[in-house]
Amino acid sequence: MNDEPADGLADVTYWGRYADDAHAEFGGDRIAQYGVDGPHGWLDLPLAEAAARAAELTAWCDRLHGKGLMVSIDKHTDFHRFRRAGWHHPLRVGAIEVGGCQVLGIEWDQGDHSMRHRGERDAGQVYPVTLEADEAGETVMRWTIPPYAFDDEDE
Template sequence: MSEPFVDLAVVTTPSGVLVLGMAGWIDQWPEHGDPLSVRATAAAEQGGGHLHEPEDGPSQEWFCEAVAVPAAAGRPLKVRAQTWDSYDGQVIALLEVDLGLPWPGDLGGEPVRLGDLPVDRCGMVLGDARALDSFVGLSGESIDGLADVTYWGKYEDDAHARFGGKRTPQYGGQGPYGRLELPLREAHELADRIRSWAPRSGLVVSMDARTHFHLLQRDGEIHPLLAGQIELDGSQVLQLGWEPGDHSMRHRGERAWDQVYAVTLERAGTTTVLRWTIPAETDDPE
């Protein structure tokens, strides 16, 4: 792959354990046994590993998956990517994280395969294992008692004239109209009023509680690679998204259709990096 690397962000791991996992499932781990941090720490103590359900069998389709590795606890970890132009624009083809640790001398020089992960249509989360135990996901409760209401479609200008709001920021243009950071009750009432007014099939209305998942996605909407970041329990957490067209054409079906991609530990000079390789379409095996 000849494309140059693009710097995305830095993440921090106060616990010394880094997790790359499916964003749609990060808050679901406690429902199936030990918290994510417990399982991730155990894997990191072995040098890194693939976390999945069930623990004692092959990865279950449409379920929790993540990779956990040891990482430096006292310094920011640089995250960067190589990209390629897919169906709707640029997407990540190689994700790399500098783990801030020396390459173990007993591993030789060859990459260590930890497992493979699908591209979650809800995005991927990269962050500290212990911090992610408190992650509020897609269907969780608002973390601040607030919610965002957005609407778009054929009659969006008529709705804007009646209900107000502003265009939300979006990379490469303007997003839908919205009224953000409303108290939950007010947000529900506004969304119901817009839905009741809207001509049938002429307007889409979304009421999103301000969860960690929602805040990451909102922040990512202004980034060309849909990379959003928040602070969670004193650590910097990053979420990565893929364009809908790319996911639909190349990643749809995920593990159920064997759309999974290798995660490795690799040597970069004297340091250790985590790499997740999602081949460009021209590089895919036939």
């Protein structure tokens, strides 16, 4: 999650009490996500430019307001690319290419997968997924997660 971006890019978003004031001063697009308008910001900036823009927003807010503006720099790590691929899906799922393979990302929170399923790459876990058409022509996703072992809770 904290690796350097493979493509050297990052996204900068901002939101909060003074987001409209910041938008009037700095601009940025509305980053739409499923079911919400999403924050303002810029996508696909070179990392140095993203850091400079975020610093400028933070300094502006500190000078004028103190608090009330959240600023995020999201490097294009696989983790962020998964999240971004799911922005427009109601289940927050999306596929990206990693090492020449299509890989599905599901935006579960930490309790959903890291604790319950010992999940994600940091724990050495990936789960095979298949997508196939059903009789009605709808896409069905199937994946296997090993059964939960209650006696492993102390590990």
